[in-house]
Every structure is written in structure tokens, then in C-alpha cells.
Amino acid sequence: MNERDSFLRRLRSGLWGLPRPAIDDIIADYEGHFDAGRAAGRSDADVATALGDPSRLARELRAEAGLRRWEDERSLASALGVIVGVIGLAALDLFVILPVLVGIVTTLFAFLLVGLVACLGGGFALPFALVTNFPGFMGDRLQAALLSLGVLGGGASLTAFCILFTIGLVNLLVRYGRAHYRLITAGSNSRLRD
Amino acid sequence: MDSNLVQFKKGVLELCVLALLARSDSYGYDIASRLSAAIDMGEGTIYPLMRRMQKDGLVSTYLVESSSGPPRKYYRLTEGGRNNLNAQKAAWTDFTRAVAAILELDLEKTS
Numbered sequence: 001m002n003e004r005d006s007f008l009r010r011l012r013s014g015l016w017g018l019p020r021p022a023i024d025d026i027i028a029d030y031e032g033h034f035d036a037g038r039a040a041g042r043s044d045a046d047v048a049t050a051l052g053d054p055s056r057l058a059r060e061l062r063a064e065a066g067l068r069r070w071e072d073e074r075s076l077a078s079a080l081g082v083i084v085g086v087i088g089l090a091a092l093d094l095f096v097i098l099p100v101l102v103g104i105v106t107t108l109f110a111f112l113l114v115g116l117v118a119c120l121g122g123g124f125a126l127p128f129a130l131v132t133n134f135p136g137f138m139g140d141r142l143q144a145a146l147l148s149l150g151v152l153g154g155g156a157s158l159t160a161f162c163i164l165f166t167i168g169l170v171n172l173l174v175r176y177g178r179a180h181y182r183l184i185t186a187g188s189n190s191r192l193r194d
Numbered sequence: 195m196d197s198n199l200v201q202f203k204k205g206v207l208e209l210c211v212l213a214l215l216a217r218s219d220s221y222g223y224d225i226a227s228r229l230s231a232a233i234d235m236g237e238g239t240i241y242p243l244m245r246r247m248q249k250d251g252l253v254s255t256y257l258v259e260s261s262s263g264p265p266r267k268y269y270r271l272t273e274g275g276r277n278n279l280n281a282q283k284a285a286w287t288d289f290t291r292a293v294a295a296i297l298e299l300d301l302e303k304t305s
Contacts, residue, residue, distance in 0.1 A: 030241065054238070057241075057242065
């Protein structure tokens with residue numbers, strides 16, 4: 001198979017999952033590059049080697065698309081996109097930060113859960129505290145109402161804090177991801193010659 | 195390649211592209227071949243970078259009919275890109291001057 005076709009095929013398969021127009025756009029860029037290379041008198045094999053590893057390029061382009069989506073809209077899905085994209089870059093030191101990341105995310109999730117439960121529990125208890133005495137509760141109605149309000153408020157702030165922290169964490173991941181691409185050395189991949 | 199060197203080059207790649215485009219509009223292959231000769235980078239890297247710079251509003255694109263094959267995509271520096279270039283250039287000049295001063299100081303001591 002021709003080096004040009006094999007490069008473009010590997011790039012296309014690596015971009016799987018991106019929107020169709022985005023893939024066509026990217027492929028068109030690289031096709032144009034091969035054309036310009038031919039016009040300059042270079043062989044397809046030469047151009048392919050100078051371009052670098054198509055799988056690696058695809059990973060970067062996908063990661064970048066994920067980071068962009070996060071910057072455009074803050075949602076759980078786009079946050080997951082960032083995490084998957086950055087992991088897809090498979091930078092070596094990611095294996096060092098991955099366990100730390102898993103720890104942080106687990107802790108965060110636990111706090112978020114506690115916050116939500118407290119928020120719901122407080123909100124649920126508040127109306128009851130206003131109209132009736134809790135069985136087994138030592139204080140009067142006002143105390144019960146204030147206590148419910150306190151739990152509600154505490155839960156809400158804990159939840160809000162967790163969400164803010166998550167946004168900050170994902171932004172940090174975006175910066176980490178960006179620091180790990182942009183430069184791929186030419187011909188770093190021997191598989192290109194297969 | 196030495197990983198420190200890779201980090202250095204990563205940082206200046208965007209600056210170099212902006213500087214090239216400030217001189218004249220250009221297309222991907224041209225930018226890539228000129229830069230790869232100068233700073234030894236994979237030519238394929240240029241397209242993810244151009245894509246990002248376009249989305250950041252630093253460059254805009256237009257198509258030019260070519261004598262051979264499909265139309266070529268040219269990149270042009272936007273107003274924002276020009277401002278960005280000036281800011282980055284100033285920062286780069288200050289930084290390299292400071293580093294050079296320190297390196298020379300070091301040379302004098304050791305010699």
C-alpha cells in the first residue's frame with residue numbers, strides 16, 4: 001500500500017468518534033500536505049515520515065477536541081471527555097498522576113454525595129420541623145428548624161464547593177493535556193515503514 | 195531528542211508561526227517545511243496547532259485556487275494574532291536577554 005494512503009487511513013481510524021465534518025476537514029489538511037509535497041518533488045514516503053506518527057496525531061487532535069468542548073460548555077459529559085482525552089494522550093508521567101487523580105476523584109465524589117444527602121435531608125426535615133415536634137428530639141421547634149436549616153445550608157455549600165473544585169481540577173487537566181502535545185518529532189515511529 | 199529541548203521548542207512553536215504569518219500569508223505545507231527545517235519538529239504537528247490558533251482567533255483562513263489539484267487553504271494573521279505576536283515577542287526578548295545575562299555571568303566566574 002502507498003505510504004500516503006496508509007498514513008491517511010491510520011489517521012482517519014484514529015479520529016473515529018469525532019464529528020464527520022471535523023474528520024473530513026482534518027483529512028483534507030493532510031491530503032493537501034501530501035499534494036504540496038509532491039508538487040515540491042518529495043516522495044510520499046518522505047512526506048509521511050516527516051509528518052510523524054498518524055495515530056499520535058489523531059490522539060492529539062481528539063484530545064484537543066475534547067478540551068475545546070469543555071471550554072465551550074461546562075457539563076459532566078464534556079468533563080469526562082477531557083479526562084478520557086488526556087488519558088488517551090498516554091503521556092508516561094500520567095501513570096504517576098493517575099492514582100492520585102483516582103484518589104482525588106473518589107474523595108470528591110464521597111464529599112459530593114454527603115453534601116447532596118445533607119442538602120436533601122435538611123430540606124426535607126425543615127417543613128416538618130416547622131409544623132411538628134420530632135419524636136425523640138430534645139429541643140423545641142425553633143431549634144429543630146434551625147438545625148434543619150443548618151444541615152441544608154451546610155450540605156449546599158459542601159456541594160457547591162465540590163462542583164467548584166471539580167471545575168478547577170478539570171481546568172488543571174486541560175493545561176496538563178496541552179503541555180503534553182504540540183510537538184511530535186518526525187519519523188519517531190518505525191511502524192510507519194511497515 | 196532531549197526532553198528539555200522538546201519543552202523549549204513546544205513553547206516557541208506558536209510564536210514562530212505567528213512571526214512567519216506576520217511577514218506574509220502562507221499555507222500549511224509551507225509553514226511546516228520552513229519551521230521543521232529551523233526547529234526540527236514533526237511536520238504533522240503544524241495542523242493541530244493551526245486548528246487551535248484558528249479557534250483562538252489568532253489566524254483566519256481563505257482558499258486560493260491552485261494550478262495543480264484542489265484549492266489551497268491559506269492562513270492570515272488576525273488583529274488578535276498580531277497583538278498576541280507583539281506581546282509574546284516582547285516577553286521572549288525580555289526572557290532570553292535575562293537568561294543570556296545570567297549565562298554570561300556564569301562564564302565569567304568559571305573562566
